[in-house]
Amino acid sequence: MQASNKIRLSWRALFRDPIRPFGVASLFLLMAFAIAPAKDHFSEWRHYQNAYLRLIHDRSDAGTLQRHFRPGIQQIWLPEAGVVDRCKTCHEGMAEAGLVDVKTQPFGKHPPIPHSLTEFGCVVCHRGQGVATTVAEAHDSTLAPEEPLLPARYMEASCGQCHHEALSGTPKLNQGRVMLARYGCVHCHTVKLPDGSTMMPSDEPPPLTHIAEKTSREWIYAWLKNPQSYSATATMPNFLLSDDDARDISAFLIANSAASGAAHAVLVAATATRTADPSAGASLYGESFCASCHATQNAAGDVVGGDLGPELTGIGTKVKPEWLRSWLRNPHEYAPGTSMPQYRWTDQQLDLLTGFLAAKSNSDFTANVHLDPATPEQIAHGRKLVAEYGCAVCHEIRGIRKPDNFAPELSRIGSKPLAQLVFTSGMNQTLPDYLAAKIQHPRDFGPGLRMPQYTFTSPQVDALSTALLSLTDRSFTMPQQWQVASPKRSNYQPAGHAGKLMADLNCQACHRMNGRGGDMAPDLSAEGSSVHRQWLNQFLANPNTLRPALIRRMPRFNLTDTERAELTDYIMTAYQIPGIDPDAVSDSGSSPALVEQGRQIFYSKYACQGCHMVDPKQDKGYVGPPLTTVGSRLTAAWIDAWLKNPQALRPGTIEPNRDMSDDDARALTAFLMAQKGSGKQEAKR
Amino acid sequence: MAEDNKSRTAEPEDEISRRAFFTKLGLGSIGLAAAGTMSFAYQYMSPNVLYEPSPVVNAGKVDRYSIDSVTLDPVSAIYLIRVQEGFFALTAICTHLGCMTAWKPELGMIACPCHGSRFNREGQKLAGPAPKPLPWLHTWLSDDGDIMVDRSTVIPAMQFLRI
């Protein structure tokens, strides 16, 4: 009572003559009104602009810098891209060439890039909140649609928003994209690209329809438990299966296997091959250039060879010899879609190779596996597991339909709002960290997850994260003029009988033709215009390489004469490009004077010997292919056109465009056409 | 209370002057606050950033323009004219009432469709109600060799950009 009375009395004192509190309150009101604009005046960006002015004040180029300085909020506005960037408000010296030595942010000069800062703005590459004028909001905002800044190590991801082809400046991104296809990520995760296409896997998971013919249940069990213990380079990831699950899946796969219908050669030669000279098998393996695609572990423990096909170090443990022989004879019978070419080996060669490969075993891989005969329950459970883990997404399995959209689509994963991510405790709450953690330890994100465990190195994880971060919302809404047309994908298949032959040989596994095929070997789309028929025929019979230092080389397929003739005819007629007129430049009969003039031009005017060699004794050029026999290989018309504009014929080639005059080109062509190689050497080979 | 009563009864003069002081303090503060609010409103109403196209226009490379050609860019409303002496840029906005003029190649002059003003290639008025010639705009070559025009900067006539 006493207290409330006191309050009442003091209120009464206050309100009885309200003029006093009125005067005081008005004064406070005035002060309160003054705070708000003052707060505006002492804003963060003004602080940075003042610091910038102090920084440039004492420099020798102060005059220029001060003239360039614009006070107030600086804005880049790109209405078509929806970009409003005010980064330059604080990053004042971004475009000042003179500030290249300044390392203190935010005032340093932007490193040189192929794009103009004012045309592309900042957030398109760096992300962050462009409209913000405070550091925290600009750099770290996570409210959709804003994103925090992209860490510099993933910066290549930003290039990938517009550039869908491989760029020389973005090795990480390129590697990540290759890995997405190579490691089968895109089997389960759909990745749609802005041009409407879908990213396709480049690995070849084998069909499991006839698995029982190929291998044993024990091997399957051991493989399922840990594919990398069989071969460190194995593509298949580890699904971290329990012993029982692996047992049941192997039981199901064996029980579910059907006969392939491949005409199995009886393994008559098995004993013979064992006794045969093992070096004969090894040299056949070498002559056939199997190592172009397959790797093996050498004595030193290094894995040597290509990675297009599986590593063969333990192949003898894995496959049954009779299956191996039938596979080598015609791989298409077992796996119709395989990239393995159908070599024309003789029965004896098949026996040799089978014996050679069957001897490559790491028998301890299955040594500790002892499986009891499968029960129907185990098989049924295995079937359930196979469906659950989505094995059929990659592998063809009899009776199990390939599931659609098995895993979350990743087409816009690079713009996923943080609010939609579930982080594990203790991790950095950013999208790149989330992606890296998800790639490295997918099962840490909760029970019941099915994504398998890969064994990636940290540069590989970085590369994959970079590739995933390039899949942004923005890449779909880029202004038309920013979109870089990606190379057209085609479904080109060579036609006719020759086409069938080329399919058997899987030419397109290595060579690109008319926009489809691998990039291991040269593009053949213009082959018909560039080479001599005779050379091509010879080459198919005995493919000696142009660059002997390479491990990956064109294999010898043991083609018959008719097959070679057919293939040569087809290539010479089907792979022509317009604009190269074989009659325009005569192949032979150039005057010696012209040849001599060409020699002068070659050695003095353009100094071609810096990269190429014509005379192996004196020239030292190793960058480009040797030209000692170029005259018998290439047509004059092609050489002429090539000299005038190499990039027109093969975009991206490093051969410089020297803007050659017609006369120079003609003389040089004459000189090069004269380089036919000595007939003797040819004969020796 | 007690003090209040005392001051009321004992010193009415003092009380009156005190009231007057507080009245002045209150009203004065409010007056100042109101004036401050006016300046506050002025600050607030002046935009700090503009969503307007930049006055600087990139007109592209030199070879796009042949000698003795008059090129109208309707988006930025400028004429880019190449003559023997070099380049110059004119605004395409008529100085009369702001209509968009057009180059008449057959007449060799710039004509305004609204009220019939006519200008020659250098922007000088030939006929019509336009009060001033078409102003020349500041032009320069960028580091990349592009012709740049600043629509907000007027330069004296006959200052060609020599290439």
Add this chain to the structure above:
Amino acid sequence: MPGRIDRYLDRMTHSRAWLSIFRSGNGPNTLHRSLAIQQSLFLHILPTKVRRRMLGLDATWYLGTLTLGTFLVLVITGVLLMFYYHPSVPQAYADMKDLRFVVSSGLFLRNLHRWSAHAMVFLAFAHMFRVFYRGAYRPPREFNWVIGVVLLLITLLLSYTGYLLPWDQLAFWAITVGSNISSAVPVVGAKFHFLMLGGNQVNANALLRFYVLHCVILPLAAVLFVAVHFWRIRKDGGLYVKQSEPARADATAAAAVSVAEPVAAADVLTGQP
């Protein structure tokens, strides 16, 4: 110096121009002060004299005055905010960012508008409960109570329509949830929902409709009802003061209009204290 200012002020307030605007004249006497109320469009709905007890803090806690104060703050800040606001998708959200980051004191004005809006809703509720517990709703003030309820609803609607305008997640989902309730009304609900949003979902049409409601229709309605509310206070006998509460000790016996009220009168009639 102060003397000189005083002289200028004095001359100004006695000039013809000043007197043509403020006709009451100035002076400390009752006539001038009564005229000051009566001659002003804005003040004439107030009585020229009030009972001293009405002005005490106990009587009203000034809740009604404060509610009006927040409304005035909201009108001023709201009009200023309208200068930078486009009621369109997604520009509305971009405008919020601009207000926050580049407009001078834009963030402050938006804060002030937002917090004042919350304060107004709270004060309107507080005012209502205070009036109830004081018993000030009883005849003859019953219709003013009804107007008060209407004003409370208008306040809620003003706040609710304003909630959508920033076009952020908070706005969008609060309005989506809120507007879906209206479709639960039997028979007319779906149609009402359709009309309110200008479509079936919260989108650009809804934003524009809410904008018009928030900036034009509801404020006008509020001003109208506030005017009636104030006018009725005067016509219903002034602010309510409980008869049972002691008059001020130093109250001088001035000739006053006898304002009896039922409870007090009943006490008189039945002879009870």
Add this chain to the structure above:
Amino acid sequence: MSEPKDFVAGISSDARKAPKRVVFVTRRTSAQVRSVDEEQVQTYPEGLLRAALAVELLVIALVLISVFFDAPLEGIANPTVTPNPAKAPWYFLGLQEMLHYFPPVVAGVLIPTLLVIALVVIPYFNINIEGGGLFLKNRRRNLNIFYAAAAGLSLFLWFFDVYVALIPTLIVTAFMLLAAFSSPHSPLRFRRYLAARPVSWWIMTWFLFELIVLTVVGTFFRGPGWSWVLPWRG
């Protein structure tokens, strides 16, 4: 207060005169009018100055709040991503809490409509105007109605698991029971006070209590999926 009050309240019907409240005495007693003389002051400047002072203090408080606390601004509206939980403005959270328990037609339409009607009709019932203690007159009947109403409401809330609303109801009921067994002669001042409360006071208090509890629960104690969370944990 034990005696019934036999009067009718009304206002004079003479439109030419300023309205004055009068009472029509219905019992046969002589009308005795006590005129109260009150001190009056000029609205200008006394009243306006106080009003201005109050508004000034309010504006100072609001300005200070606005300088130091920023209004929330979330990410741009995205119809495909529902934040969890999606909350209405705070003054509607009581309603949203009700929506959690009852179908929209009840919680979103029936309850608010009844509320508004109840508020509007308050001054139009004699029982509210006379304002006698609820259990002082017609004690037996009122007590029965109170028991029935309290039990019915509690059972209804219990049946729908609306414990958030049930607990305030029970608390108010407890105080009403205390009031029912108190009288103006009770020794405790608080009990005397409760005994004199009329029915409208009880209903309004119950409503206010429910409003505060539901709003506080909706604002602070509801998390993702409208689940119960404790604001001081995380």
